[in-house]
Amino acid sequence: MTSKKPVAPLASRNGVAPSRVWCPPGPWSLLIEFLLERFPHVPRADLERRLGCGDIVAEDGQTLHLHSVYQPQRWLWYFREVAAEVAVPFELTILHEDHALIAVDKPHFLATTPGGQYLYETALTRVRQFFDDVQIAPLHRLDRETAGVLLFSRSIPYRGVYQQLFQQGAIYKCYEAIAPVTSTLALPFTQTSRIEPVPNKFVMQQVAGLPNSCTHIRLRQQWQDEQGQCWGHYALEPETGRKHQLRIHLSSLGIPIVNDKFYPVLQAPVAADDFSAPLQLLARRIAFTDPITGQRRQFDSQRRLACLPLT
Template identity: 40%
Template sequence: MAMISPLPVRDGVGATRLHLPMTGPWATVGDYMAERFFHLSPELLFARFDRSEIIALDGTALTRETPLGAHEFIWYYREPAVEREIPFDVQVLYQDRDLVVADKPHFLPTTPGGKYLQNSALVRLRRQLDLPELAPIHRLDRATAGLVMFTVRPEVRGAYQLLFERREVEKVYEAVSPLPDEWDAASPALAGEPFPIVYRNHIEKLRGNVCVRADAEREPNSETLVELIDADDRVMHTLLRPHSGKMHQLRVHLAALGAGILNDSFYPELLPEAPDNFGKPLQLLARELRFIDPLSGAPRDFATHRTLQEAPASAA
């Protein structure tokens, strides 16, 4: 059973939970945190204990002297960071007592993380809709735009998450890629394979790496159907139907086929980190979601209102 935070959602942001070691070379919880969060000023950290901002599961506040081993989990609010504003709005396409379906822009993360806190779809929607218990059912990469779903009440979240775990949600994406050098408009194909293409490989997320690793020697654990929508003299526009949901799957699969997505800084080559260029978003869009609602049994069908700016002009 999931632990319930002793701290409420504040300004759209839930408290962070930290799992503490029960033993170790640290005399106090504060000593452990000062070493773990070495990039923070120790005095600023200990001042948070003095202000009773570090809380145990039973709601009690820890002090500078609280010994290591007294509590296994603690909660605290992340200190607000100076964030770069993401100048694009997340749009609500559908809302009922159980479900919110949103249309996420490029560059906006689905949930808080790293240097983004208020600038996340989850926090913006919690504040906009006054729904502090809103929670994501699945996630989109920060660079990807399109459909993402949230549950309104904690008690229904598991039923919707199970749809994704059982692959009972039909997901459709669009992508725009630079036209491959060997492109033949009379016989369109990628890596020698004519459309439609079913591509499979093994994708593994390595700890500490921002990119995933594709291993051609291992049993495939990811599959995507790639269909051609259109092409002109500079780009190709594809429809992607992932059968699995591995991290960066669509980006990896198109790159492996020689058609890496336009403006992708991860695949096929990891480029040096640079500030966001809002004029050049990754040309990947979560276009459609279809499923049978696990609570009502009714068919659900949602479509994005967004388009890819680099798609051929003839695309409908």
């Protein structure tokens, strides 16, 4: 397979770029046979319909059909389909935009990039649609459940320069969370641990070994509810960016974030249109020295965690 990045023969569609799949050598005579094996989760009727409509094309732009012969060593291009994608009824706010960088304030429940059951209801697709620019790409990610500041690259020549800031730990990030307060944890506190994926699952876990994650934890405010439970408004400053790092660190300390459906115990999924219990985690601030201009940049979320008491 060539290492050169293939050029899509299809233009973007409503802010969504086409997807591709590589055709390796194999025993298939017809293209449909390969597609059925490559995409076992897609019903045969759907694949036949898409081939019948000419929705799948070869790398030279040739339209492929139901009886097309399988040809290896080439790319196929298509647009992903998501059945009955649920609309996320919350606005994504543009905080800043220039020729190289875009900062947005992402709401809860909006995925950063397309994947799984989310295609158009993502921050990336909304930003691409707003600026009419399919070249825009995320510089980092926030969980679908997490709200707050999210950065995008607007210029391909500068993209790698900004990405290096994240890789080098040169980005200051401050999050806020609502979680229980316990008398057994002296604050401020720095939690370090080794975080690794749970095999064949979406969640992560802490394991023995050299730490690869670090989070500084401070308590900004605390209060009691009517049942006498003590809650805290925490400031979290991660030095690293492991998947689910903040959620795992607080859960491991006995103070899981309010409305966390993954930690400490994975709960049954809720309906896709249930927006009643947002995870109480907010990416409040991102700051860094711009490698292009040399200026200090700071972007702050304008959102407020729903469980904070009114003052």
